[in-house]
Amino acid sequence: MRYPAFKPIVASGLIFGLLFSYLPAQATVYDVSGIPPKNTGDAITAAEVNLMVDMLRNLKKDDRGDTDTSNDRLGIGIAGTPGYMLDVNGTVNAAAFRGDGSQLTNLPNPGAWQITANDIYYNAGKVAIGINSSPTYQLEVHAAGDSAIQVNAGGSGNDATLRLKNDSQEWIIRNNGGAGDNFQINNVTTGTTAIDVDSTSNNVTIANELTVNNDITTTGIIYAAEFYDTDTGTPIGGAAGLWEEGAEVDEIYYDEGNVGIGTANPAYPLQVSGDVKLDDHLAVGGSATVNTDRVAYIDENFSNDNNNYLLMVQGTAAGSTT
Structure with missing residues (x-):
């Protein structure tokens, strides 16, 4: 396209002065002998305008830059024809870039994180924080000192x-x-x-059973409905907390009912279903009764030789034998 002659408002000499002062020594040299010097108010012909346009369109900053006017491309710091709209061989310093960055290349781990709406995710491997090596697990957090993962639910009543x-x-x-x-x-x-x-x-x-494979040490009281032995789950017997410590060392007592040994339904304060052996004194404040056909032998001096004993049969003292 060619442009008709027009009369500039500013001096045409100023236009050419600024234009030619910008061109470095290595840039392409144009023949401007056909353009006479201009004074303020002088007209610029169409040929002169076309020459200036061609010079601007084919402007090179130096030999490392080039333009491809047929494809509207500009090269900076390259030798030869630029391959893109803006082809830069070097570092670009800019306050901001516009666009989504989807065509950026040579970035570290391109496309590792995926973005969907306000979510970000990574499903191609493992993630490590705080280490410069490949993680062993899906998520690893490392720190030189204390480390923590905090889950904070703001507000009251939130989980x-x-x-x-x-x-x-x-x-x-x-x-x-x-x-x-x-x-x-x-x-x-x-x-x-x-x-x-x-x-x-x-x-x-x-909520359910507690299995302990080692010792339990407590400075307080352990309450439980039942304690079980180490066999197949047989209860040790009785509810925890029924026996209480007495005033003396190694003294316990129970004052809430009858105690049965060998029987589940004792009718007396102490009822034993089976033989009883006493290796020390027996103090009886009332009567001593032997039920049914049971026989009770009380050895004198606890010699256990059956030479001196009191025989009780069916609740009656039958005498003594020496």
Whole structure:
């Protein structure tokens, strides 16, 4: 396209002066002998305008830059024809870039993180934080000193939850904002609270059996409905806490009812179903009775030689034998 002659408002000499002063020594040299000097108010012919346009369109900053006017491309710092709209061989310093960056190349791990709406995810491997090596697990957090993963549920009454899930079971570890901020371990699959720690008293509640494979040391009292032996689950017997410590060392007592040994329904304060051996004194404040056809032998001086004893048969003292 060629342009008609026009009369510039500013001096044409100023235009050419600025134009030619910008061209470095290595740039392409144009013959401007056909353009006479201009004064303020002089007209610029169409040929002169076309010459200036051609010079501007084919402008080179130096030999390392080039333009491809047929494809509207500009090269900076390259030798030869630019391959892109802007082809730069060097560092670009800019306050901002516009665009989504989807065509950027040579970036570290291009496309590692995927963005969907406001979500970001990575499903091609493992992630490590705080180390400069390949992680062993899906997520690893390392620190030179103390390290932590914080789950913060803002506001009152909200749950901070860590979920553990496989194809058959799902568990959560949380502080239950709806239950006094108690610490809990819940089985989501069955809908039960396996362990609950009261946030005020720190008391621990276990929903089912507690199996201990080592010693338990406590400075307080352990309450339980039953204690079991180490066999197939036979109760040791009795409810915990029935026996109380007496005033003397190694002294215990029970004052809530009858005690049975060998019988589940004792009718007396102490009822023994079976033989009884006494290796020390027997103090009887009342009568001594032998039921049914049982025989009781009380050895004198506890010599256990059956030479001196008191024989009691069917509740009656039958005499003594020497």
